[in-house]
Amino acid sequence: MKMQARYMQNFLKYRYLLIQLVMKDFKIKYKRSFLGIVWSLLNPLFSMIILTLVFSTLFKSNIPNFPVYFLCGSVLFNYFSESTSLALSSIYSNSSLIKKVYFPKYMFPLSKNLFSLVNLLVSFIAVLLVMVVTGARFYSSALLFFIPVIYLFIFTAGISLILSCAAVFFRDLAHLYSVCIMALNFLTPIFYPIDILPVTVRTIVEINPLTQAIEMLRQLILLNELPTLEQNLSLFLFASITFIIGVFIFYKKQDRFILYI
Template structure:
């Protein structure tokens, strides 16, 4: 099933490219700064949140702005990719009714367009690494690995949510609440050490916590992730992709009845 899906994506790669280009053009239409907003937005938010949390809560985190930026960039990608993928079937109702196409390309195009924004946000991290004069470690070369885990996780959840949102429109509103709660369950602006054991037990089941920690290890702390770190991230990513793919394949045949 996975091999056949990959072959279809390759066969329809031109369509995928056009869908991604369309999303990017729509997002930055009539914007003077365009793609630069993907660079400026995380930097501006980092400045604001850093001032608030460093002065009010005074968490003792070394290189707190970079710590915050690493978590923020990854979470923003997840939030944007899954939310856009959730709307992908409804937004492309006219296209689905007119031509045949592998429908799972629609959520994939949303996640891929979010990847373009992620790449610009990574430039913001590089700028902060240079400005902060943080020591660069060779482990930074491993930064694509957690991003691959995050991409697979986001696509899997995007597939699942696109089905739910097509069949039950209320899920669109519920998911926004879930994402908001997930943000506070992910140690983006606070150290996980401040959590009581009961709260940490819950956060430990959050895949974004493990992926964000992996990313910080290789980019910020110069620590080589363990085999266990990789296995946990792989389990979450592949698990989400399999569940999302199975649910999507089972229910996609009835999309025309609900869009």
């Protein structure tokens, strides 16, 4: 308990630094950009239009309101992909700062997660606009959209801690991870219905926590269904265990970062 209290005090002490790191990411990404953060809204919209034209005919009998179905999957997957990819290089890319000043090193991957989370929340405006344009029905259950987002944030933070730590010792991980993200994109039912998959592949896809979060969001927004207790427990446990593993690995290895960055 004393250790947990110390970590919490340390986090609160450096919370302003975390805010500054997030703001720095926004300034860098949208520097000299005319539309700025609006691109977080436009990117999923453009992707939705392109993929709707390509796949709506193919899946029109399987997926009612394909544009909203696609966006629910796309915004969550893009959040995971962006935040973990940015977090992967967050330690060694800030080596000069880490060598000069002491502060909790986990602030770097965590700031990437928060930066991408803001982009995700802006992207939900795109989901709302498409629902209006397509005439989708608005259900009160959609107000609980934050539940799968919270689960996914915890899971993503754990993966980010693991990746940022591993990349310090194995720089080729950045190239390998881009391939993994591409594979994961096809193993997550973003633009296709999960029931078209063979049983063996479907089992693997259903275990994927990204799939669970996306399906939960679609239940809330498209089907007016509340997630079951089993769904919540499954995703919460998966996210929590991943986060705990990430914290443990990061804590054990962080003192060696200075030797490799």
